[in-house]
Amino acid sequence: MFFVDTLASEALGNRSYLAGGPGAAAVIDPPRDIDRVIGAAARRGARIALVAETHVHNDYVSGGLELARVTGARYLVPAGAQVSFGRTPVADADTVTVDAGLRLRAIATPGHTPHHTSYALAEDGRDVAVFTGGSLLLGAVGRPDLVEPRLTEQLARAQHASAHRLADELDDEVRVLPTHGFGSFCSSTQADGEATTIGKERGTNDALTLDADTFVARLLAGLDDVPAYYAHMGPANAAGPAPVDLTPPGRAYAAEIAARLAAGEWVVDLRSRTAFAEGHVAGSYNVEVDGRLATYLAWLMPWGRPVTLLARTPEQIATAQRELTRVGIDRPAAAATGDPAGWIREGERLASFRRARFADLAAARRRGDDPVVLDVRRRSERAGGGIDGSVHIPVHELHARLGEVPDGTVWVHCAGGMRAAIAASLLDAAGRDVVAVDDRFDLATAAGLTVGRPG
Template identity: 85%
Template sequence: MFFVDTMEFEGLGNRSYLAGGPETAVVIDPPRDIDRVIAAAARRGVRIAFVAETHVHNDYVSGGLELARVTGAVYLVPAGAHVSFARTPVADGDTVTVDEGLVLRALATPGHTPHHTSYALTEDGRGVAAFTGGSLLIGTVGWPDLVEPRLTERLARAQHASAHRLADELDDEVPVLPTHGFGSFCSSSQATGDATTIGEERRNNEALTLDVDAFVARTLAGLDDVPAYYAHMGPANAAGPAPVDLTPPRRADAEEIAARLAAGEWVVDLRSRTAFAEGHVAGSFNFEGEGKLATYLAWLIPWGKPVTLLAETPGQIAEAQRELARVGIDRPAAAATGDPAGWVREGERLTSFPRARFADLAAARGRSGARERAGRTVVLDVRRDSERADGFVDGSVHIPVHELHGRVDEVPDGVVWVHCAGGMRAAIAASLLDAAGRDVVAVDDGFDAAIEAGLVTNRPDATA
């Protein structure tokens, strides 16, 4: 009897899979921190015989090479992928026997990358799972624009053809098990559920319901910015990532934290945005450990810049360190935990800034008056372009959070009320502005509240 275990990585919006039978198993698209995969196999009592990549990943550092080395597994990598290490290349139609009666078949599904390969798992000839990587996702597909701009339209057309190939060759009841689509920026949109099948995708996925020209037009129109650190992931994976080191970072005291800030290094506070706003080390940045830490920190930080982590507990440091290693930020320069009052030198104090709701912003604007508003109350929208296209706060300035660190000087004078769609990115932006010496208010609220407060009158669907 076969099994499939799903390993979720919520911060990156990805999944990896362990699938096999009573004795042996295959791992699909493993994470950098392979200890979690090894533990999953140990719980099952199976030997990892194969490690399979669907493609050279652009959004995280793979643990595949190291997992294969440690376990002695055969490392399956698409034959068209240009890599610098020994592996077993797989081409369309190649098969391996995972366990007795359990066969994994490679299906060429270009689109997310030119060499992208999905894997169909069969038990005694019956399809039981389709590992689709960045091809057919839940209600969507993977982006086709992460490789080379000149290839984007061609890859979008290939993505459409690949989705149809999967739908044509696999039965309706076969589960679709993608790697991307759960918040990953490799997905062209958010997954529309937690699980799906070929039949459900045949009915609901635009790659399968639209003709190719309509699908390509819609896909290209929806392209948006992708995290800057993606530029480093593909080359790292093609070169062969080094083993990850998750030993605790060295402890920093208040003097060292101050020295690192003075040297222009990044000091990152992992606490909740509420705790950070109430009191933090001046000059530090707030990236919540419970949010999309790896995505946004790796996106914003100058690549290779030393980072010191601050948190309430050593466990939070360890979890953040694991998350950051998945995107190539391997070793924090230092870390500190405990009472934030201990992170500043004697005679110094923590700094703070206020938090508010959109209703508070509406009230503040009413008090300031129309003539004085521009000079006293600045509204900064740090959402992405695609989000702003659906409506924005009247009179707001727009700088996406991933661009803000290099564009702080463009923010007009005044008290800056910064918002996003829910509060997390606003907290990051508020910390960047606070570190730059600006007066800031972090709007910790859902954007629907801005509409309810009468701050948004420019929605595409608004009526006169």
């Protein structure tokens, strides 16, 4: 009897898979921190015989090369992928044995990338699951615009054709197991649900219910901003990522933290947004370790800039390290834990700023305070409606556009509070008087604020 175990990288919105039988298993689209995969295989008592990539990933650094090296597994990479390391090139219709009675079959599914390949898992000759990577997702498909802008429409059409090929070749009960789509910006839209099948997608997925022209037009119209760090992921994966070092970073004392800030390095406080607002090192930024740390820190931070991590506990530092290696931020320059009062030099004071709800913002407007309202949601969110008179700068652009924020006290909001806290920390570090609105945007109207569509 075969098994499929899911290894989720929640902060990136991706999934990797361990699939096999009693003796051996295959790993599809492994994460950078391969110890998780090795541990999962050990719990199954299965030898890792194969490591397979559906494509050269654009949103995270793969652990495939290192996992294959450590385990001695064959490393399957689509033949059309241009890589700089030894691997077993896989072409359409190639089949490989995973374990007794269990085989993987390559299915060329270009669209997310030109070389994208899905893998159908068959038990005793019957297809039971298909690992679709960035091809057919839950109710969506992978983005076609991450490789080369001139190829975007061509790849969008290829996505439509690839989805139909999967639906034509596989039975309705075959499980669809994608890598992207659970919050990943590699997905054209976000997943609805946790599981799907070919049959379910056949009746609900635009790629299978719309004609090619309508599908392509809708897909291209819905594409949102691409995280800046994606530009570094593909080249890293094509070159062959180095092994991960998860040993603890050196301890940063108050004087070193101050020196790193003075040098223009990033000092990132991983604590909750509530704790950060109450007291933090002036000049530090807040990205919660329990939020989408890897995505937003890698997106915001100038690539290659040294980063020092501050946290309540060593466990938070370890969690952050693991998350950051997945997007190529391999070694923090230093770290500190404990009470933030210990992170500043004698005679210095912790900085702080206010937190509020939309009802507080409405009250401030009624008093005639005339606050600056800054909306840091993405453009696609803003298109659905924004607070009248608000300024819009997406959080991932704010660091470079701080000079565009009007003078005055800035009340910053997003859709739920996390990104507003990040933005508030950027503004606070720049010396602005800021209020972080920690509230759901759908409560803005109920609070008495006028929400309309931007003109």
